[in-house]
Amino acid sequence: MSLVPVSTLLREAKAGGYAVGAFNCNNMEIVQAIAAAAEAENAPVIMQASQGAIKYAGIEYITAMARVAAEMISVPVALHLDHGTSFAQVMRCIRAGFSSVMIDGSKHALADNIKLTKQVVAAARPVGVSVEAELGKIGGTEDDIHVSEADAFFTDPDEARVFVQETEVDALAVAIGTAHGRYKGEPKLDFARLEKISSLVDIPLVLHGSSGVPGDAIREAIRLGVCKVNIDTNIREAFVDRCREVMTADPDEIDPRKILGPAREAAVELIREKIRLFGSSGKA
Incomplete structure (x- = not known):
């Protein structure tokens, strides 16, 4: 099966x-793991x-591995750019064969974020590539992108309504209390804010920084309109951890296959x- 846009998957999820789970891949083994889990x-x-993964593995390798994985299994697979921060980065991924992109203009003022996102939507939509954007600043570190706790702020529901109307984006990542990376304590999500946003916009919402969020909180977020959940950490x-276990058990092991x-x-x-x-199990 060829790669499909994220928007197709999220419409059905909504x-x-x-x-739908969005899982970050950095190497061949993780691509294989995502494919095997989805098929099972x-x-x-x-x-x-992410831009960091592309820098590490190379955009050609990432695209080729995802395409091969999609062809080898029977379930629909999308290849998505996570946290693209420039129009040039987005266009590079579209040309390489990504079926979906995220433009993260959250560091900009609302008007500039809208302008950048509209530019990406205008370029992506004619070639069948879906677009995710972000409003509000999600704290933590995602590869080269770092947002301090002091700089993080929640998504304003009224701004979300204006943003979606102006950009016609396919999905919106919202800041409601999650953070990238490891949590120091249990995150507390602002469900009232999420419910308000969901009532004002009629598109799928995205939850970033979901690793470490309790299962019941994830389920509640999905009930309130989240249709894409990101998992990396x-x-x-x-x-x-499994690599460490194997190498601790046999420090003399030098076969990468027996570790990876x-x-x-x-x-x-x-x-x-x-x-x-x-x-999403059984929903392919």
């Missing part, structure tokens, strides 16, 4: 009351690559759990 759960899935933890293979299986287990949590 209608069905579930969310018969679930639609979003593979996404949890995958890294499962993958690297078990790590890949740990990632599969984690991703399958998330897919079931999001309610």
Whole structure:
């Protein structure tokens, strides 16, 4: 199956009351893990690559691996740019074959964020590529992007309404209390704010920084309109923890396959759990 736009998956998720998992991939083993988990759960899935992942693996490798993975399994797969920060970066991904992009103009004033997002939508939509944008600043670190706790702020519902009307974006990432990276304590999500945003915009909402958010909070966010849930940190933890276990058990092991293979299986287990949590199992 060829790569599909994220908008196609999220429209179905919104209608069905579930969310599609968006899992960050940095290497071949994690791409394989995402594909294997989605196929095992018969679930639609979003593979996404940040600018850091693209810099590490190379855009050609990322695109080729995702395309091969999509062709080898029977469930729909989207390849999505996570946190693109410039029009040039977005266009590079579209030309490479990404089926969906995110333009993160959240560091800009509302008017400038709208202007940048409209520019991306105008370029992406004619070639069948969907667009996610962000309003409000989600704290934490995502590869090269860092937002301090002091600089983070929640999404204003009225601004969200104006933003969606002006840009006609396909999905909106909202800041309601999550953060990228590891949490120091349990995050407290502003569900009242999320409910208000959902009542004012008629597009799928996106929850970033979802690793470490309790399951019941994720389910409530989905009930209130979140249709795409991003997971990165949890995958890294499962993958690297299993690598450490293998190398601790046998410090003389030098075969990468015997280290990365078990790590890949740990990632599969984690991703399958998330897919079931999001309610997308069996929805392919």
